[in-house]
Structure formats: structure tokens, C-alpha cells
Amino acid sequence: MNPGNPIIGIDIGGANTKIASLDRQITQLHYVPLWKDTRLPEIMKDVASKLTPYKVGVVMTGELADCFSDKEEGINFIMDTVDSVFPDVLYLNNKGTFIDRNGDIRSLAAANWMASALVAGKDKDCIFADVGSTTTDLIPVKHGQPLAGLTDFKRLGRHELLYRGILRTNIAAVIDRIGLDGTQYRISSELFAQTADVYLLLGNITYKDYTCDTADGAGKDIKDVEKRLARVVCADTTELNSIHIKKIAQQVYVQQRNELAGALKFLSSEHGIDRVVGAGLGEFLVRDASRHAGLTCTLISGIYGEAISKVFPAYAVACLVGDK
Amino acid sequence: MNPGNPIIGIDIGGANTKIASLDRQITQLHYVPLWKDTRLPEIMKDVASKLTPYKVGVVMTGELADCFSDKEEGINFIMDTVDSVFPDVLYLNNKGTFIDRNGDIRSLAAANWMASALVAGKDKDCIFADVGSTTTDLIPVKHGQPLAGLTDFKRLGRHELLYRGILRTNIAAVIDRIGLDGTQYRISSELFAQTADVYLLLGNITYKDYTCDTADGAGKDIKDVEKRLARVVCADTTELNSIHIKKIAQQVYVQQRNELAGALKFLSSEHGIDRVVGAGLGEFLVRDASRHAGLTCTLISGIYGEAISKVFPAYAVACLVGDK
Numbered sequence: 001m002n003p004g005n006p007i008i009g010i011d012i013g014g015a016n017t018k019i020a021s022l023d024r025q026i027t028q029l030h031y032v033p034l035w036k037d038t039r040l041p042e043i044m045k046d047v048a049s050k051l052t053p054y055k056v057g058v059v060m061t062g063e064l065a066d067c068f069s070d071k072e073e074g075i076n077f078i079m080d081t082v083d084s085v086f087p088d089v090l091y092l093n094n095k096g097t098f099i100d101r102n103g104d105i106r107s108l109a110a111a112n113w114m115a116s117a118l119v120a121g122k123d124k125d126c127i128f129a130d131v132g133s134t135t136t137d138l139i140p141v142k143h144g145q146p147l148a149g150l151t152d153f154k155r156l157g158r159h160e161l162l163y164r165g166i167l168r169t170n171i172a173a174v175i176d177r178i179g180l181d182g183t184q185y186r187i188s189s190e191l192f193a194q195t196a197d198v199y200l201l202l203g204n205i206t207y208k209d210y211t212c213d214t215a216d217g218a219g220k221d222i223k224d225v226e227k228r229l230a231r232v233v234c235a236d237t238t239e240l241n242s243i244h245i246k247k248i249a250q251q252v253y254v255q256q257r258n259e260l261a262g263a264l265k266f267l268s269s270e271h272g273i274d275r276v277v278g279a280g281l282g283e284f285l286v287r288d289a290s291r292h293a294g295l296t297c298t299l300i301s302g303i304y305g306e307a308i309s310k311v312f313p314a315y316a317v318a319c320l321v322g323d324k
Numbered sequence: 325m326n327p328g329n330p331i332i333g334i335d336i337g338g339a340n341t342k343i344a345s346l347d348r349q350i351t352q353l354h355y356v357p358l359w360k361d362t363r364l365p366e367i368m369k370d371v372a373s374k375l376t377p378y379k380v381g382v383v384m385t386g387e388l389a390d391c392f393s394d395k396e397e398g399i400n401f402i403m404d405t406v407d408s409v410f411p412d413v414l415y416l417n418n419k420g421t422f423i424d425r426n427g428d429i430r431s432l433a434a435a436n437w438m439a440s441a442l443v444a445g446k447d448k449d450c451i452f453a454d455v456g457s458t459t460t461d462l463i464p465v466k467h468g469q470p471l472a473g474l475t476d477f478k479r480l481g482r483h484e485l486l487y488r489g490i491l492r493t494n495i496a497a498v499i500d501r502i503g504l505d506g507t508q509y510r511i512s513s514e515l516f517a518q519t520a521d522v523y524l525l526l527g528n529i530t531y532k533d534y535t536c537d538t539a540d541g542a543g544k545d546i547k548d549v550e551k552r553l554a555r556v557v558c559a560d561t562t563e564l565n566s567i568h569i570k571k572i573a574q575q576v577y578v579q580q581r582n583e584l585a586g587a588l589k590f591l592s593s594e595h596g597i598d599r600v601v602g603a604g605l606g607e608f609l610v611r612d613a614s615r616h617a618g619l620t621c622t623l624i625s626g627i628y629g630e631a632i633s634k635v636f637p638a639y640a641v642a643c644l645v646g647d648k
Binding site: 161164189190227235 | 551552
């Protein structure tokens, strides 16, 4: 390949595959839910033929998708797919080292945060906070070293991984009760609505950002969104009006923000770091939660632009490949 | 139709359709998830031709399924389906009255508990508690009168409907943290595992009772169950052993039991009733929660047998049709 061709980074998640070039001219976000379709090979092929990259860096989290029997099966599937279309691929592991098939491939599991944190925390200590469609990564970085646990499981026990995002998260996982007209209501546990409905209704994301499927297969108009949110308390839009439904959305937002603020505060005091660096489609939540927690917050969008922020792990791994 | 033919009751839920005859010779449970298949007409046709009932009573909750734009659309679909194959159908509404298409059909929404409570509480004051695949109905009955709110929405605000069952409930809706080896772990919000996995592993239900689909489309062997439960904390079975995974299941059970005990205790003191009558596939949870709450508990299986307990709303509406 020609060194004049782009260096690209690819972040293969369970729901989304993100692509960015080192020169920031290319940013792509593909909704590819690994557990229900097999479009990943097709998309990788397309990317390879259109971008003809000089070098490729890859990070992943998609190996946890429940179409795979265990993580190793998932990692092998992803590596097979990528290696079959790109000639020269580097995989970043959870220690910040690039490895290939001969290395300990289990260390590749859920390491996309490592790329982001190495880049975001290069010059200053911070808690790197990436709120994506599905999860929230919180990575303390000190003296350029990411200090997070090495597996998703460990990070769940250290407030470094909150399995909540701003698109795909079932409302029932975020909140237990909704207060309306002075009564606290329990809620349904079905996937009747997701956080994308909340943040679209509240204006934090746009239709274009709502890249995942809807819970009921219906549309993304406000009327559709309201029907889904009403269903969370087993009601329909003849029983609840738009003001009620907005209150449901606001309470989900407050709960998610406060939960994030709590985790940031914990990590801040644990590591003696009071600066947060926010990234992801849910940057706004990092900003609001940092404020709520009394912490300073810088946003990746303010440094590199919004498009890069939304695919930051992909951009970060491209940077790390470029530095090599 | 011949009065010698059976009187049957049908309970059409979002996930399951239950059928019972007044003489208790017939009990059927069909897994018919309304939001993803259209087998209801076919099954109703089959029931009509095989059982050729003399009279039919119907209760429903399936109108909330998110394939329907609102509850009225759902109710109309269900009535169209049933009326097209049975000649003489009575629908029980949320006031305990039988109506037909000329009545206020919205009052048919989510009224299956009304049939059960009228029958279970005929002779004695009780809190009728039916733990099914998906939901838990708690209905205070005094002097033969069910005192619950008239809609699912109202009952969610009165501790009379807990949207948790023992098969289809996402673990992430039941519990927030799992303690393992002294650390509290946050959990994934994906539908990686459901309560059926928990209760199968703990031995509270059998393979035959696990009538719904698995979360990952894999099997129902213990190895499959363990993989799903490990995934709840983003781990696989190389990271967690069987003892760890059993601890996950036990904590979900304790949380669900305690939540039910809390609601029973609240309703008990609110209405001055200290007797619980339990029904459903999750009777064992009613028994355990009642004990935990210090309340007396009678089980429907002890009176009518296990098969009837699992389809109790269907049996109850058959009784009410028979009494007419």
C-alpha cells in the first residue's frame, strides 16, 4: 500500500462499527448489530476497497455479543473478518500494546477504551468518559497511564464501566419508578422504549443520531416516541398527555446523569483527579454530570470536532498506529 | 352447541395464551408472543375445532403488546380473532362484568386478574397474588370485591402490578448490582439473561416450564444457562465458575422475593388483610415472599392442582361463565 493512503482506525462494537482516519477527513458510524446480522464482512470489504488504507488499527468490544459462545469465539470472528480484507492490521490490547494473531488474543476483548484513554490523557491527568450508544466508559488516566481494570467484568466492579448509553439502553434498566402527578409508578420491564427515545424527545440528539432500531419497529417521529415512552408505565397516549410523557423522559435523564455523576465523583476522589474529558454521542451527559459532581470538564468535540468525538476510539487507535 | 360440551376460559396475554375448561380436564399453555408472530388466529381455530366448547369466556392483557398502536387496536385484534372462530363469547372487563362488542371495550384491557380475584377471594378476604411468566398481579379482595386499580397504569402506582415474572424478565430490570467475592458489580443492561435462567438453575422450574425463547437463541441446558448468566456481568464461563454463577442467580431470586414481600406487606397493611392466595408458575415465589413478610399463604395448586394454578385466569373466567 501507498504511504500516501490514509491510516485508519476501526472500532468494532457489538452494535456499532466506527471508522476514522488519522487526518480526520473520514469518520463513519455503521449500525451493525453483530447479534442479528452478518453485515460486518460486507462493510469491512467495502471500507477496504473504498479507502484502501495504508495502515489499519483495530479495537473491539463486539466479542461480548451473545451470538458468540464465548469471547474467544467473538475475537476470532472479528479478526478473521478484518484480516481477510486488510493487508496490514494492528490490534490494540487492554495493556495498550499492538498485537497480532500470535499474541494473547483474549487481551483484545473490550479494549477500545484503552486507545481513547491513551490519546485523551496523553498530556494531562483526567477521567476519560465516553458515553456511547450502549455503554459508558470511565477511565482514570494518570501520567499518561490508563488505570482501569483489564476486563469489562473488572471494570463493572470499579465504577469504570456503566452499561448505559444514550441510544440502546432499556429504560427499565435505568430507573425503577416514575413520578407523575404525585404518585410513584413502577415500570414495565419489557424493552418498550430506550434511551434514544428519551434524548430525542428532550432534544439532546437528532433523528440522524438515532441510528439504532426502535423498540417496537415503529418510526422515530415524536408521536411514535411518545407512544413508546407511555408504554413504559403500561399506558398509551389516550391515558397520558405530552406533558406527562416529557416528565417520564426528564426523570430518566436525571437518573442517568446522577448515576454518572456519582461514578465520576467516586473515581475522582479515588484517584485524586478533578478533570473529566468527555467524548461520544453522549458528551452532553458527561458535561452535565461533571457539573453536577463539581468537576471540570473538557469535551473532545471542542478539541477535534463533533464527528471525531462520536467515533473517538476509532480515531484514537488511528493516532496510535500513526505514532508507531 | 351442545350443553354437554365443555365451558372453556381463555386468557390471552402478550406472551402466553392459556386455556382451561370448567371441569378442569383441559389445561393448555401456548407460548404466542403477539409482538412477533401471528399464530393466535391459527391456535384459536385449532382450539375451536378440537374442543368445540359450549360457551367461552375470555380475559386479556395482550392488548399492551407493542405491535399494536394503542390498546383499542389490540383489543379489537383479539376480539376479531376470537369472535371469528367461537360462536358465543363473553368478555370479562375490569369491573367484573361480561360485555360484548357493544360495550366499552377499553374496559377489557388488562382485566385477567379480575376473573382470578373474583374466584380466589369468593369466600375469604385475601391478597390474590399471581406470578406469571412476565408479570405479578397483586389484587386485594374484600367481601368478594377485588379492590385493585382499573388499569395497568393505575395498578403500577398502587403496588398491585409488579412488571416482573419468573420467565421473561430481563435480569437488568430486577437488580442493579451483583456481589461476588466481596465486590459489588454493576451489570449489563442488555437482555443477556432472563429470570427463566435464574429459576431453572435454582431448580424452581423445569425445562418444560421454560416455555419462552432464550435471550441468545441458544439452548436451555445448564451450560447454556450459565453462559447467559455470566454475560450479565460481561463475563464468560472462563472468567466465572459455576459457584459464582449460582451466586448471581441466588441474588436475583432474593431481590425479586424481597420486592414481592415488600409489596405484599404494603397491601396487607393498607387493606388490613393478612392472608395471601398464590397462583401461577411462580407460586413458589408467592410462598417464599409471604413467609418473608410474615403473612399466611394458601396456594391455588394446593386447592385445584398445579396445572390449573399455571392457567388460573383462564380457569377463573370459565368458572364465571359457568355461574352465569
